[in-house]
Amino acid sequence: MTRTISLRDVTKVYPRDVVAVDRLSLDVEPGEFVVLLGPSGCGKSTVLRMIAGLEDITSGELLLDGNYANHLPPGQRQLAMVFQHYALYPNMTGRQNISFPLRIEAPHADERTRVNEAARLLGIEDLLDRYPRQLSGGEQQRVAMGRAIVRRPSAFLLDEPLSNLDAKLRNRLRAEIATLTRHLGVTTVYVTHDQSEAMSLGDRVAVMRDGVIQQVGTARDVYRLPENVFVAAFVGTPRINLLRATVHAPLDSRMSIDFGTQRMLLPHPLSPDHQMLRVQMGREITVGLRSEAARIASPEEMRPTEALLNGVVQHVEYQGHESLVHVSTGARPADVDGLEAPRPTGARRSRGRRQGRGRLGRLLGRVGQGTLNGGRAPVTTLERPPPPTPAGRTSDGLVVRAGTDVQVRVGERVPLLLDLDQLYVFDSEGRRICPAPARRPRPPA
Numbered sequence: 113m114t115r116t117i118s119l120r121d122v123t124k125v126y127p128r129d130v131v132a133v134d135r136l137s138l139d140v141e142p143g144e145f146v147v148l149l150g151p152s153g154c155g156k157s158t159v160l161r162m163i164a165g166l167e168d169i170t171s172g173e174l175l176l177d178g179n180y181a182n183h184l185p186p187g188q189r190q191l192a193m194v195f196q197h198y199a200l201y202p203n204m205t206g207r208q209n210i211s212f213p214l215r216i217e218a219p220h221a222d223e224r225t226r227v228n229e230a231a232r233l234l235g236i237e238d239l240l241d242r243y244p245r246q247l248s249g250g251e252q253q254r255v256a257m258g259r260a261i262v263r264r265p266s267a268f269l270l271d272e273p274l275s276n277l278d279a280k281l282r283n284r285l286r287a288e289i290a291t292l293t294r295h296l297g298v299t300t301v302y303v304t305h306d307q308s309e310a311m312s313l314g315d316r317v318a319v320m321r322d323g324v325i326q327q328v329g330t331a332r333d334v335y336r337l338p339e340n341v342f343v344a345a346f347v348g349t350p351r352i353n354l355l356r357a358t359v360h361a362p363l364d365s366r367m368s369i370d371f372g373t374q375r376m377l378l379p380h381p382l383s384p385d386h387q388m389l390r391v392q393m394g395r396e397i398t399v400g401l402r403s404e405a406a407r408i409a410s411p412e413e414m415r416p417t418e419a420l421l422n423g424v425v426q427h428v429e430y431q432g433h434e435s436l437v438h439v440s441t442g443a444r445p446a447d448v449d450g451l452e453a454p455r456p457t458g459a460r461r462s463r464g465r466r467q468g469r470g471r472l473g474r475l476l477g478r479v480g481q482g483t484l485n486g487g488r489a490p491v492t493t494l495e496r497p498p499p500p501t502p503a504g505r506t507s508d509g510l511v512v513r514a515g516t517d518v519q520v521r522v523g524e525r526v527p528l529l530l531d532l533d534q535l536y537v538f539d540s541e542g543r544r545i546c547p548a549p550a551r552r553p554r555p556p557a
């Protein structure tokens with residue numbers, strides 16, 4: 113059996129008025145794998161713990177298979193939770209650890225078949241007689257998973273189960289968890305602050321910030337259609353380039369986006385999306401461009417949907433199959449608050465960041481650095497070239513993906529062709545206005 117998990121307007125207030133979760137609603141369908149993704153302290157674990165029954169719900173409703181479940185003790189919820197810290201009993205073997213929940217439920221039953229079955233699924237049959245200290249981190253986490261699945265739960269709640277492991281092992285176990293939960297067909301809610309983990313695991317990803325869900329969607333949707341600048345900045349590597357800009361819309365000439373040192377003329381006639389920008393005239397906007405939306409190429413190669421910018425190469429990250437080129441264009445980077453919440457080493461994190469800020473005020477604020485320059489469609493006006501920046505300084509560089517055939521040197525001035533179909537614009541409150549909410553960007557050529 114697998115379950116539906118529904119949260120309706122759920123709020124959690126800890127002592128001293130710390131609002132950890134704020135009117136959160138989410139429906140997880142039977143067999144679905146949903147990832148809660150967000151920076152440290154945004155309330156992910158609290159949501160999981162409320163579903164598990166380890167935290168009381170301050171207000172709102174938890175429904176399990178449509179039935180009100182706020183009051184059910186953890187043991188009656190038939191949910192299995194796996195934590196970041198494996199929490200194995202050190203004086204028990206793998207087999208004893210895995211069988212422990214069964215022995216609690218039915219002390220005299222023979223649990224060997226179920227333990228063997230769980231061990232086979234996890235590929236740890238040979239490790240059952242070892243103690244935790246004789247197991248690697250990945251093996252310990254498999255035993256912890258074994259302890260969770262042996263009860264044949266109707267849902268898994270996984271709280272950063274891989275974060276203590278090294279990157280290689282994490283990737284491997286990630287794939288194993290995806291295969292295992294699919295095989296078992298069990299509803300899964302998985303918490304992580306690692307966006308690449310979220311994107312590779314979940315049927316859907318719920319991006320959280322300050323106790324509030326910002327967007328729920330497939331990995332593709334949250335990447336390609338971020339509803340606000342926070343989601344755009346939190347999801348994707350390298351981080352989306354974000355630039356401050358203004359819309360210039362004179363009655364007698366073409367509309368443009370100004371980045372300060374460079375002006376990007378919008379193609380005429382305006383696309384429906386670009387028409388939406390007219391109302392932003394005079395207000396500050398944020399322009400977002402992912403690294404794959406710009407290319408270093410000669411202006412003669414410019415396509416009708418591209419715009420030209422010039423920049424100066426600041427730094428080149430060689431990645432083998434490609435290079436990430438940091439280019440200074442002289443535009444002002446936009447900041448998004450809260451993306452980089454420091455991750456405490458202990459279990460608890462900072463609190464009470466909510467006071468004194470409106471909801472939308474909190475939205476803007478948290479993006480890291482990113483730099484972009486706007487250039488613009490069929491015609492780009494370079495009013496003045498960007499000033500060269502000291503070599504090695506990359507914080508204000510627009511990051512552009514380049515193939516291995518593109519050879520550039522630090523300090524070199526390069527043309528950038530920007531794909532306008534992949535241009536995001538966010539209003540002064542951080543909401544995406546372009547592509548318009550009902551429209552989708554075209555896939556890259």
Ligand SMILES: Nc1ncnc2c1ncn2[C@@H]1O[C@H](COP(=O)(O)OP(=O)(O)OP(=O)(O)O)[C@@H](O)[C@H]1O
Nearest residue numbers: 126130132152153154155156157158461462463464
């Ligand atoms: N028992 C508690 N008492 C008081 N405040 C708490 C308690 N547990 C969590 N908090 C606060 O609630 C907020 C959300 O915490 P939570 O652990 O849910 O965040 P998280 O997104 O899971 O973070 P992390 O990724 O670091 O695990 C934080 O501000 C945290 O300090």
